[in-house]
Amino acid sequence: MFTALALIAILFQVLTEGILLRPLNITNLILQNSYILVLAIGMVIIIILGHIDLSVGSIAAFVGAISGILIINHQMPVFLAVLISLAIGGLIGAWQGFWVAYVKIPAFIVTLAGMLLFRGLTMLVLKGQSVAPYPKSFQDISSGFIPDIFGNGSLHLLTIVIGIIFSAIFIINEVRHRKTQLNYHFEVSSIGLFVGKLIFMIALINIFTYVLATYEGIPTILVILFALVVIYSFVMKKTVIGRHVYAIGGNNKAASLSGIKTKKVTLLAFVNMGVLAALSGLIFAARLNAATPKAGNLFELDAIAACFIGGASAYGGIGTVGGAIVGGLVMGVMNNGMSILGLGIDWQQAIKGLVLLLAVAFDIYNKNKAS
Known part of the structure; x- marks a missing residue:
């Protein structure tokens, strides 16, 4: 998928005559897709478990509406309002997770009901009107x-240093990982290929940060996204609960018989999805500078598409x-390039629908081939 993303970016860079990868447009790409990428992080966990969540767009809209009422109408401090909004998202996730995990109602039905319920509540609390600014x-x-602590010149030096x-x-x-593999006598790539990979990735990192440095530097939302990706990648790959999620998605009954608390893990996954949906709603409201009843429309479909395009299996596990992040960026680059x-x-x-269909068809083809 990294290769596919690179090829799509190069294609649209050529077709748009260099506009796609200009510093301003790259920054806009990050800002425009941030709330979908946040949703995709939570959605991929739900999909790995073998479920789906259709309500995330409506939850994002509802929490955005609550934040607008608290901050704009009631003059509540921003930090406190954000914490309350995230807590509300977690409670909504717990509500839906209870029906899925303990009552055994299919997630599709529960979250479809949630989509309708919270969209209606959004219009109710906002009375059909936007709240701003x-x-x-x-x-x-x-x-x-992020402010530049080294000065305010034409180049954002802090971004260069971070790169x-x-x-x-x-x-x-990478050197430590290769050394560990060699110590355990695992097969590794040749030294030439390894050095080539290092040079390519270092060049990519520094070119990216240089492009950002020529505009305003690193957006705050990029820092939030990076932290989320690092934390959730670590949880899914290196912790017990992450292993349990994959085990349940692979075979729920076998996971239960092996002692995994499948109901608790499912509930926690939906709580997490609720919190991330709330965060997505806050990010979207902040970008729009308004809480509006139409917020979050079709967010769930973009998040689901990002996960499947990014390699998640429709069968779970x-x-x-x-x-999921790469899949979201593929969708974002395509949207931006086609708009230009x-x-x-x-x-x-x-x-976008055709790309999603092909991604799922490719997954099913690979699964059938492997079996």
Whole structure:
């Protein structure tokens, strides 16, 4: 999928005559797709478990509406309002997770009901009207940038330094990983291929940070996204609960018989999805600078598509957080590139639907081939 993303980006870079990868447009790509990427992180866990969540767009809209009422109408401090909003998202996730995990109602039905319920509640609490504007401190969640501590020149020096630091960390981790594999006599790539990979990734990291540095630097939302990806990747790959999620998605009955508390893990996954849906709603409200009844429309479909395009299996048990992020970026680059080319929303929706169908068909083909 990294290769596919690179090829799609190169294609649209050529078709848009260099507009796609300009510093301003790359920053806009990050800002425009941030709330979908946050949803995709939670959605991929739900999909790995073998479930689906159709309510995340409505939950995002509902929590965004609550934040608008608390911050704008009642002048509540931003930090406190954000905590309350995330807690409400967690409670909604627990409510839906209870019906799925303990009452055994299919997640499709539960979350379809949730989609209708919370969309209706959003219109009810907002009385069909938008609430605006948010204070600057709240808007910075989505549209703010990390300040440059080294000065205010034309180049954001802190971003360059961060790129160099991440390059060093990447080299150390890759060398350490290769050394561990050699110690256990695992097969590794040739030294030439290994060095080539290091050079390519270091160049990619520093080119990316340099492009950001020529505009405003690193967006605040990119820091939030990076932290989420690191934390959730670690949880899914290195912790017991992450292993349990994959085990349940692979074979629920076998996981239960082996002692895994399948109901508890499923409930926690939906609580997590509720919190991330709430965060997505806050990010979208901050970017729009308004809480609106139409927020979150079709967010769930974009998040689901990102997961499947990123390699998650429609049968459960397979998928990664990184893959979901790459899938979301594929969708984002396609949307942005087609918009620059002037393609209408009708063609954009048709092409996105075709890409999703092909991604799932490819997954089923590989599964049948392996069996």
